[in-house]
Amino acid sequence: MLARSALRSARSAGAVARNAASKTTSRSSSTSSSTAEGAASSWKTNALPAGATAFAIGTVAWYYHLYGRNVDAMTPAEEGLHPTSYPWAHEKWHKTFDHQALRRGFQVYREVCASCHSLARIPYRSLVGTIMTVDEAKALAEENEYDTEPNDEGETEKRPGKLSDYLPSPYKNDEAARAANNGALPPDLSLMVKARHGGCNYIFSLLTGYPEEPPAGAVVPEGLNFNPYFPGTGIAMARVLYDDLVEYEDETPATTSQMAKDVTEFLNWAAEPEMDERKKMGWKVLAVTSVLTALSVWVKRYKWAPIKTRKLVYTPPIQTKSPITSKLPKPDQKS
Amino acid sequence: MAGLSDFVYNTFLRRNFTMLGTVFVSAFALQMAFDTGSDRIWDSINRGRQWKDIKAKYVQAAEDDDE
Numbered sequence: 038m039l040a041r042s043a044l045r046s047a048r049s050a051g052a053v054a055r056n057a058a059s060k061t062t063s064r065s066s067s068t069s070s071s072t073a074e075g076a077a078s079s080w081k082t083n084a085l086p087a088g089a090t091a092f093a094i095g096t097v098a099w100y101y102h103l104y105g106r107n108v109d110a111m112t113p114a115e116e117g118l119h120p121t122s123y124p125w126a127h128e129k130w131h132k133t134f135d136h137q138a139l140r141r142g143f144q145v146y147r148e149v150c151a152s153c154h155s156l157a158r159i160p161y162r163s164l165v166g167t168i169m170t171v172d173e174a175k176a177l178a179e180e181n182e183y184d185t186e187p188n189d190e191g192e193t194e195k196r197p198g199k200l201s202d203y204l205p206s207p208y209k210n211d212e213a214a215r216a217a218n219n220g221a222l223p224p225d226l227s228l229m230v231k232a233r234h235g236g237c238n239y240i241f242s243l244l245t246g247y248p249e250e251p252p253a254g255a256v257v258p259e260g261l262n263f264n265p266y267f268p269g270t271g272i273a274m275a276r277v278l279y280d281d282l283v284e285y286e287d288e289t290p291a292t293t294s295q296m297a298k299d300v301t302e303f304l305n306w307a308a309e310p311e312m313d314e315r316k317k318m319g320w321k322v323l324a325v326t327s328v329l330t331a332l333s334v335w336v337k338r339y340k341w342a343p344i345k346t347r348k349l350v351y352t353p354p355i356q357t358k359s360p361i362t363s364k365l366p367k368p369d370q371k372s
Numbered sequence: 373m374a375g376l377s378d379f380v381y382n383t384f385l386r387r388n389f390t391m392l393g394t395v396f397v398s399a400f401a402l403q404m405a406f407d408t409g410s411d412r413i414w415d416s417i418n419r420g421r422q423w424k425d426i427k428a429k430y431v432q433a434a435e436d437d438d439e
Contacts, residue, residue, distance in 0.1 A: 136423045167423050170430050313422070317414050324410065 117268035120235040120242035127302055128237070131320070133313040134306050139168050141285050142303025145296045148283050150226065153218065153274075155206035158227035159307055162200040167310065174200060181205045219260045221273030230301070230308040237301050242266045244297040247276035 109116065127134045143164070146156065161178040165171050178198035183205075185194045198205075206225075208214035215222050224232075233239045243266045251263035261271035278293045285291050306312070384394040419425065 131417055133418045133421050135421045137421075137426050140426075170427070173430065317410070320414070321406075321410055325406075 111268075114270050115268060117270065118242075118246075118265040120238040120266055122238050123241060125237055125302070127305065127312075130316060133316070134302060136167060137287065138299050138302045139306050141287065141289060141296075142299035142301070142306075143168050144285065145278075145283055145300040146226070146303055149277055149296075150300065151204075152207055153214075153223040154226045155208075155223075156204045156226050156307060157206055158203070158225070160201060160203045161198065163310055165200065167306070171200075178202055219273055223274065226304055226307065228308045230305045232308075237305055239266065240301045240304060241294075241297050243272075244278055244300070245294055 126132050146154075161174045164177075165174045169177070178200055181198045181202075182195040183198050183202050185196045187193050208217065211222055230236045230240065235242070243264060246264050246266045248263065248265075251257050255263055255270065257263045258271050261273055262275045263270055264272045278296050280293050281291050282293075283291050283296060289295060309315075383390065385391050415422070
């Protein structure tokens with residue numbers, strides 16, 4: 038329908054143009070010009086396409102208004118407050134973890150979080166050479182007891198931990214963990230940074246985001262604590278970090294945010310212990326491949342140079358069939 | 373110049389086994405140079421952040437405890 042009317046308008050626009058043209062020719066002898074008439078007819082010419090465009094834009098806008106916008110299944114409170122994005126130095130492409138911070142963060146984990154959260158994917162050996170010396174890690178492992186291999190009677194005994202053992206979990210199993218925490222399971226923190234939207238920013242915001250009092254009107258169910266960053270805002274973990282809760286061996290002032298930052302960076306290390314090496318390797322790969330790319334571009338140009346610089350000459354065949362031209366005398370006839 | 377390139381060609385590239393040797397030795401040497409160089413740049417960008425930069429403090433401390 039729209040297309041047909043547009044066609045018709047095009048045809049009538051053509052007619053108008055033709056009329057205008059014939060009028061100007063018929064008046065060509067007179068001095069008066071036809072600009073006023075031309076302007077009027079061009080307004081009429083544009084009215085229909087302009088209207089059609091406006092209609093099309095309006096339709097798209099209306100459709101977007103109906104179906105195009107984000108549809109949130111959850112209310113903002115259920116979604117949780119989006120964490121602030123902090124300028125983490127270790128997230129830059131050319132920076133490693135700050136291993137002094139990792140050491141502090143591990144101290145915070147051991148002294149605060151480890152009573153509820155496991156870190157079951159981290160063996161003592163991975164701490165060696167990243168966070169502590171071999172001797173320190175061995176001493177730490179020996180503080181805990183692990184089961185031996187079963188003997189001939191199938192009995193296991195206890196032995197002190199070794200470097201190859203994994204960090205002990207605070208509870209025997211998830212049920213015990215739930216029972217001790219009001220039914221809420223403190224999740225394993227090994228991969229927590231990768232497991233939550235916002236990563237480091239989320240965990241830092243969560244740990245430091247407990248307000249003194251829940252805001253007026255907020256509904257906090259029994260046994261939960263208000264934290265705007267936690268989806269749903271009611272979290273079973275109470276605020277755990279308070280100023281000077283731990284005493285850092287390197288005498289960094291242990292403020293809440295300092296501890297939160299250190300433990301978050303430590304958890305980031307736990308989730309991706311390969312990060313330092315990965316970044317370095319990435320830069321090396323970029324360096325090598327950029328040289329190889331430059332080389333291959335050069336080789337391509339080198340190989341193509343004769344083809345790109347050749348000159349093609351076309352000599353058309355002489356026409357002999359044409360009866361008239363062949364009979365005509367020519368100024369310089371080629372054989 | 374011509375003397376040098378003739379020398380290089382005759383000693384390294386002319387016979388197949390010297391050519392192969394040249395390829396292997398220079399690959400090894402280039403890799404060593406590249407790795408050492410890039411490690412040095414990386415370590416200077418990240419000075420003070422890596423374990424090897426702070427290790428001395430803790431190795432030293434452990435030895436002091438033993439005494």
